[in-house]
Amino acid sequence: MVQDLVYPKKKQNTLNRYNSRGTYDLSTIHHIINSISVLHVSFAPSPEDPFPVILPMIGVMGSFEYPSADLNEPLDCYLHGYVSSRLMRLARESGNGLPVCIAATKVDGLVLSLTPNSHSYNYRSAVLQGYAKFVETDQEKLYAMQKITDKVVEGRWDHTRVPPDNVEMTSTTILRVSIETGSGKIRQGGPHDEPKDENRTDITEKVWTGVVPVYETLDAPVPSATNKVNSLPEYIQKYVQKVTSENREHAHEAVKEP
Amino acid sequence: MVQDLVYPKKKQNTLNRYNSRGTYDLSTIHHIINSISVLHVSFAPSPEDPFPVILPMIGVMGSFEYPSADLNEPLDCYLHGYVSSRLMRLARESGNGLPVCIAATKVDGLVLSLTPNSHSYNYRSAVLQGYAKFVETDQEKLYAMQKITDKVVEGRWDHTRVPPDNVEMTSTTILRVSIETGSGKIRQGGPHDEPKDENRTDITEKVWTGVVPVYETLDAPVPSATNKVNSLPEYIQKYVQKVTSENREHAHEAVKEP
Numbered sequence: 170m171v172q173d174l175v176y177p178k179k180k181q182n183t184l185n186r187y188n189s190r191g192t193y194d195l196s197t198i199h200h201i202i203n204s205i206s207v208l209h210v211s212f213a214p215s216p217e218d219p220f221p222v223i224l225p226m227i228g229v230m231g232s233f234e235y236p237s238a239d240l241n242e243p244l245d246c247y248l249h250g251y252v253s254s255r256l257m258r259l260a261r262e263s264g265n266g267l268p269v270c271i272a273a274t275k276v277d278g279l280v281l282s283l284t285p286n287s288h289s290y291n292y293r294s295a296v297l298q299g300y301a302k303f304v305e306t307d308q309e310k311l312y313a314m315q316k317i318t319d320k321v322v323e324g325r326w327d328h329t330r331v332p333p334d335n336v337e338m339t340s341t342t343i344l345r346v347s348i349e350t351g352s353g354k355i356r357q358g359g360p361h362d363e364p365k366d367e368n369r370t371d372i373t374e375k376v377w378t379g380v381v382p383v384y385e386t387l388d389a390p391v392p393s394a395t396n397k398v399n400s401l402p403e404y405i406q407k408y409v410q411k412v413t414s415e416n417r418e419h420a421h422e423a424v425k426e427p
Numbered sequence: 428m429v430q431d432l433v434y435p436k437k438k439q440n441t442l443n444r445y446n447s448r449g450t451y452d453l454s455t456i457h458h459i460i461n462s463i464s465v466l467h468v469s470f471a472p473s474p475e476d477p478f479p480v481i482l483p484m485i486g487v488m489g490s491f492e493y494p495s496a497d498l499n500e501p502l503d504c505y506l507h508g509y510v511s512s513r514l515m516r517l518a519r520e521s522g523n524g525l526p527v528c529i530a531a532t533k534v535d536g537l538v539l540s541l542t543p544n545s546h547s548y549n550y551r552s553a554v555l556q557g558y559a560k561f562v563e564t565d566q567e568k569l570y571a572m573q574k575i576t577d578k579v580v581e582g583r584w585d586h587t588r589v590p591p592d593n594v595e596m597t598s599t600t601i602l603r604v605s606i607e608t609g610s611g612k613i614r615q616g617g618p619h620d621e622p623k624d625e626n627r628t629d630i631t632e633k634v635w636t637g638v639v640p641v642y643e644t645l646d647a648p649v650p651s652a653t654n655k656v657n658s659l660p661e662y663i664q665k666y667v668q669k670v671t672s673e674n675r676e677h678a679h680e681a682v683k684e685p
Contacts, residue, residue, distance in 0.1 A: 206534045206548055206641075211469040211479040220556040220607070221469040221479040223530035227548070272481035276464045279645070281663075284588045285576040286595045290464055290485070298478040318543040322639070330542045330630045337544045349478070359651040367653060372588045377656040381580070381667055382646040383464075387537070388675070390639045391682045393617040395625060398635040405539075409639055417646065424649045 174241055176351040192353040196241035199230040201295035201353055203240070203320065205273035210248060212269045212301075214255055226250030226344075228271065229316045233309045233345075246271055246297055247304070247313040248344040257303075260344065266300025269346060277423040279381040282360030283372055291357050291380065291423040299348040313343045324404050357423040382420035387413045432499055434609040450611040454499035457488040459553035459611055461498070461578065463531040468506060470527045470559075472513055484508030486529065487574045491567045491603075504529055504555055505562070505571040506602040515561075518602065524558025527604060535681040537639040540618030541630055549615050549638065549681040557606040571601045582662050615681040640678035645671045 175193040192198065202208065208228040211221050228248040232238040248271075252260075260267045278291035304310050311332065318326040333341070360378045367373065387409040390401055433451040450456065460466065466486040469479050488502040496502060506529075518525045536549035562568050569590065576584045591599065618636045625631060645667040648659055 206537075207532045207550060207552075209467040209469075209481060209530045209532065211467075211481050211528065213471055213479055219526035221471055221526070221528045223467060223469050223481075223528045223554055225530065225532045225550070225552045225612075268477035268479070270469065270479045270481045272467045272483065274465045274467065274483045276643075279464075279579050281580060281583065281648075282587075284591065284595065285572055285584060286591055286599060288576055288579050288583070288587075290579070292465060292483070294465075294483045296481055314543055318546055321537050321546050321548070322539060325539065325546070326543060329540075329546075329634055330624055330627075333542065333544055337542065341544060354483075359649075362653070366588055369588075370655075373653070373655040375656070376587055377648075377650070377660050377663060378654045379648050379650040381648045381663070384644055384646065385534070386642055386644045386675075388640040388642065388678060390539075390635075390637050391617075391679075392635070392637040395620070395631070396636045397628075397631040398633070402635050405635060405639070417644075420646060421649075 174243065179350050190354050190356050192355065193351070194353070195243070196239075197355075198295045198297070198351045198353040199240040199244055201275070201293050202228065202230055202246065202271070202273050202297065205275050208248070209272045210269055211272070212256065212259065212267055214259070224250060224253070224256070227317055227320065229320045231313065231316050233312050236312065244348070246299065246346040246348060247316060248301070248346060249313070249317045249341070252342045252344070257342070260301055260303055263300075266302040266347060269299060269301045271297040271299075271346065276383050277357065277420045278383050280360050281381070282378055283362045283366040283376045287360055287362055289356060289360070291420075292355070294354045295351065296353075297346070297348050297351040299346040301344045301346045304343040304345050307338055309345070310338060310341060310343050313345070314341060322405060323408050328402065328404065358426040359424065380424045382417075382424060384416035384420040386416070432501065437608050448612050448614050450613065451609070452611070453501070454497075456553045456555070456609045456611040457498040457502055459533070459551050460486065460488055460504065460529070460531050460555065463533050466506070467530045468527055469530070470514065470517065470525055472517070482508065482511070482514070485575055485578065487578045489571065489574050491570050494570065502606070504557065504604040504606060505574060506559070506604060507571070507575045507599070510600045510602070515600070518559055518561055521558075521560075524560040524605060527557065527559045529555040529557075529604065534641050535615065535678045536641050538618050539639070540636055541620045541624040541634045545618055545620055547614060547618070549678075550613070552612045553609065554611075555604070555606050555609040557604040559602045559604045562601040562603050565596055567603070568596060568599060568601050571603070572599060580663060581666050586660065586662065616684040617682065638682045640675075640682060642674035642678040644674070
């Protein structure tokens with residue numbers, strides 16, 4: 170197994186500040202991408218339009234050629250979501266793929282310090298840059314669809330009506346992004362104040378400092394109006410509990426100094 | 428008071444699909460931006476670099492010229508966070524400001540349907556496009572710093588050591604984005620399946636369908652090692668409870684059909 174692989178430090182992904190919080194570790198970056206529900210995907214729409222576009226999409230790391238690859242190995246990012254006709258055209262026209270940037274951030278806490286300037290969030294953030302192309306073969310599409318469905322709820326694919334029929338296969342568009350470079354940033358720990366404020370009791374006796382842990386809670390599932398399965402399946406129940414408790418644990422771990 | 432203002436539909440922000448979920452309403456879009464802790468800000472780094480860059484930043488809507496402006500009125504977006512030397516240079520060199528795209532998305536639920544294809548998230552998403560410039564005057568900087576600090580915890584500014592001293596003022600960089608256009612997307616409700624699946628009892632008797640509400644919880648605040656204020660101030664306590672209960676309520680409201 171390949172271990173401790175890192176993304177190359179290039180001009181575009183080199184972190185110039187807070188280096189202690191920065192990481193180029195594949196495993197860490199891929200894990201952040203996989204644990205955040207919605208990714209933001211940016212691309213340049215056309216030479217005449219000065220503004221980049223950002224689309225919210227679902228995405229997951231994977232390797233169709235080496236499906237058993239671990240998160241610490243080189244992987245592609247598979248994206249699913251609303252594909253505008255413009256994005257469709259751009260991705261089709263691009264020979265090597267459309268250059269995109271993918272970002273995902275999760276807030277783990279509110280960091281409250283003595284002065285406004287040192288206020289911050291505890292967070293995990295990952296950014297990938299790469300070339301996006303549409304997945305062409307049904308086999309690879311199926312591979313990505315399963316990974317994306319299982320990202321919503323672990324093991325969900327096997328508990329739904331599969332495989333997708335021909336119409337569903339044709340109407341589904343999946344983008345595969347070959348990653349060129351990536352980076353991650355993690356902020357954890359309490360507030361960091363300066364001695365000029367910490368040594369003044371008139372300030373420290375008045376200003377509460379600390380961290381408010383923040384985490385995503387998955388609440389009790391609500392059956393749809395047309396649901397015919399009386400009791401909530403165990404795999405959903407377990408997933409809901411597992412994710413919430415992992416998220417809570419992570420937010421509390423993030424309170425500790427790194 | 429100006430009411431029901433909408434962003435102009437231009438080529439770059441027109442939503443071509445799921446129009447029922449789309450909105451151009453200023454109030455809705457500004458509210459989404461203000462209620463999401465971390466925004467993703469995208470820009471084109473240079474003509475030679477094909478990849479857009481995305482930076483996670485804190486941001487808030489406001490108007491320095493009309494501080495009493497409501498969320499349904501035209502506002503700028505003030506951004507604070509790590510400003511790379513590249514972004515710094517680009518924003519300084521740009522005459523009218525650097526074209527940026529700002530995106531914010533919050534997940535409100537996991538939508539579980541009969542088939543993988545109809546799986547989705549309940550979510551709120553806002554995208555703004557505009558020109559970013561550095562705030563030059565101390566007065567406007569202070570205005571933005573207060574709004575940004577109060578975004579972390581409502582009313583926090585007044586409970587910290589203010590005003591920032593000269594060094595803090597100089598070292599703080601705030602970007603003001605003049606908004607050109609914006610759009611929002613909201614997905615709520617349960618799963619939408621097709622009759623071809625809903626009419627098959629072999630499927631409906633096996634596949635649980637419904638929504639898992641998702642919301643951000645603010646947990647009990649953890650004092651820092653150097654904190655000298657013994658009991659948690661009421662404004663923090665109240666804020667933590669209010670935000671968590673509003674988030675929970677929102678996620679459950681989102682389960683209902685729009």
